[in-house]
Structures are given as structure tokens and as C-alpha cells.
Amino acid sequence: MSPVALFLQADIVVKAVMIGLLLASIWTWAIIVAQWVKMRRVARENERFERDFWKSDDIDRFYEARGKEDFPSAKVLSAGIAEWRRSTSGRSVDREGTRSRLAVALNAAVAAEVDSASDRLNILATVGSVAPFVGLFGTVWGIMRSFTDIAAEQSTNLAVVAPGIAEALFATAIGLFAAIPAVIAYNRMTHGINKMEARLARFADGFHGTLSRELELEA
Template identity: 70%
Template sequence: MTVPIVDLSANAAATLSPYTLFMQADIVVKVVMAGLLLASIWTWAIIIGFGFSLSGIRRKCLKFEQEFWRTDDIDRFFENRGKENLPSARVLQAGITEWRRSTKQKVVDREGARDRISTALSSAVGGEVDLLSDRLNILATVGAVAPFVGLFGTVWGIMRSFTAIAAQQNSSLAVVAPGIAEALFATAIGLFAAIPAVIAYNRFSHAINKVESGLNRFADTFYATLSRELEHS
């Protein structure tokens, strides 16, 4: 008697194929998988684009601040570089603008001017940090929601498996395996979308905190410079 040889590796490869799992899935699970894949693509687009953008901003801000502190004429530097599309340049612009408004009167209220300049610089720093942090909300949302969306697909796939058992009155692995495989695949896609989003969120938050610290140091030092100028005005 000859025992037939079954190619288990080929069957396993076909069963574990992402395309096969997707095509065999229920319409609800397909929608969940498609939504998670789109979220993953969106997440990676933000990670790549924002990563390069944030790195360039940090480098350019550092160079801008170094060149500013080397200048002997703040007004000339501001006229030449103050309109650049950089957080440091906008902080400088806020300080210079408030300085000019507060010192254009014949009698200068020094304490009032100091308070207004400090407020203008702090507001400018806060605005720049808020602007940089906008995209982090998307990463935070994907990182928090994607696992639960994948879990919904998992629950739906398991429910389908139990329905198949009830319909066929057969609890063999051949009956329940397709639904369970689809369910676990939905969970895997949810984690695939969520894990990079969470890691990127933490890394970008740290980088933005460093940018904020640099802007605060620049604003504080610039405020001290303007405060000394007020003493001689």
C-alpha cells in the first residue's frame, strides 16, 4: 500500500500568503485590512517626510542662531535674514517687532517693555512648537487606534469561524482555520501600522523637545540682550 505524500510546505505557503488571506477574508475583515494598510502607508509617509523636514529645521536653526550671535549689527542682520522661513527667524522677528513698538515713544516704560518683549518671545516659541507638533497627532492617533481596529477584525474573523462551525456542524481545523487565520492577519496588520507610529511619535516628540529647548535658549538670551539695551535707552 502506497501512502500519498502531501506537500505541506506548499499548502502552508499558500495559506500564509498575505494576498490569499486577504482575498479569502470576509468583506468586513477586508475593509479593516484595507483601512489599516492605508493608515500604515500614511504613517510611513509622515515618518519619512517629517523626519527629513525636522532634521533640516534643527540644522538650519542652529546655523541661523550661530550667525546671529556673531553679528555686530542686529538691525542689519534682521533686515537681511529676519524674513527666513525658520522658527528661529520668526522668534527673532517677534522680539524685534515688539522692541520697536515699545521703544518708539519718547518716554520708554522699561518694565512694561520687558514684559511685552518676554511675552512676545514666549508666544513665538509656543507657536513654532505647536506648528511642528501638528503631524504628531496623526501618529498618536494611528498608534492608539490601529491595534483596536485590528482587534475588531480579529473578533469578526473568530465570529465567522464559530458561524462556520454552527453551519457545518463540524469543529475540525479545516472549518475554523480560514476564519482564525484572517483574524490573526488583521491583528498583525494593526500592529504593523501601530508599532512604527508609536516609535516615530516618541522619537519626534524628543526631537521637537530639543528644538523647543533651543528656541527657548535663543529667546532668553535675546531677551537679555534687549533688556540691557533698555537700560541705556
């Protein structure tokens, strides 16, 4: 009745279900670890970048020094600076149009970074919702096999039906083993991404306000 014995004694269909669920579990944990490390690093770098930015007295000089760094706050800053330079490069500047285009560019950059951060969370959601039903399919198949064994042996002795039932329940257990971490990680990471989105939106709004004041000074 060990897990290995239950797998080896299982029907080919139940074995396929178990293997699929184990692979899904491994894939889920790989995503969880990678995303957790990535989100911690991004949160730390965003905080450091924004703190240094608001301490800076010269936006252009700060952008030249730090604007090419590869994390969300830097990319939002880069999108804003690029739009600012395009909109103010002519002889006459449409102030309201510039403000509107800056808001669009900054909001698009925030949305792009959020989409990038949540790219693989759909896999966790899929595993969390589908794995229990795949395990249930293995359970149903194993119970059907048990009833077949009862008919073949013409006996309801526990020794006849126990292996099939045990295999069936083991498939359900593997399904839950894959689904539960996926659901918990999905919820926690979604919360983390929502916090990141709110932080980026605040940074974008503050940066937009700074550039708007620059337009007023140039009036």
C-alpha cells in the same frame, strides 16, 4: 495562506478593516518621512542662524539681512524685533513694560513654532493607540465567522476553522504593523520637538537679555 490569499478569502468586514489599517500605515509612513526630513532641516537651519546671530555686532543689520527667513529661530527673532520697535518708538520708553512685552512676544513665538512643528503628531498618536483595537475588531469578527462555519459544517475539523482564524490573526498583525511604527515615531519626534523648544527658549532668553541691556544703555 499567503497574505493576498488571506485578504481575498476574508469576510467583507475583515477586508474593510485590513484596507483601513493598510491606508493608515501608508499615511503614517508618509508623515514619518516628511516630519523626519523637516525636523532635520529645521534643526540644521536653527543652529546655523543662531550661530550667525551671536557673531553679529549689529542686530538691526542682521535682522534686515536674515530676519525674514522661514524657520523657527528667525521667526522668534522677528517677533522680538517687531515688539522692540513698537515699544521703543515713542518719545518716552517704559523699560519694565518693554521687558514684559518682549518676554510675552518671544514666548508666544516659541509656542507658535512648537505648535506648528507638532501639528501632525496627533495623527501618529491616534494611529498608534487605535490601530491595535481596530485589528482586534477584525480578529473578533473573523473568529465569529469561524464559529459560524463550524455550526454550518457541524464539524470541528481544522480545515473548516483554519481560514477564518488565519484571517482574524492577519487583521491583528496588520493592526500592529500600523501601530508600532506610529508609536515609535511619535515618541522620537516628541523628543525632538522638546529639544527644539528648549533651544528656542534659550535663544529667546538670550535675545531678551540682549535687548534688556540695550534699554539700560538708553537710560
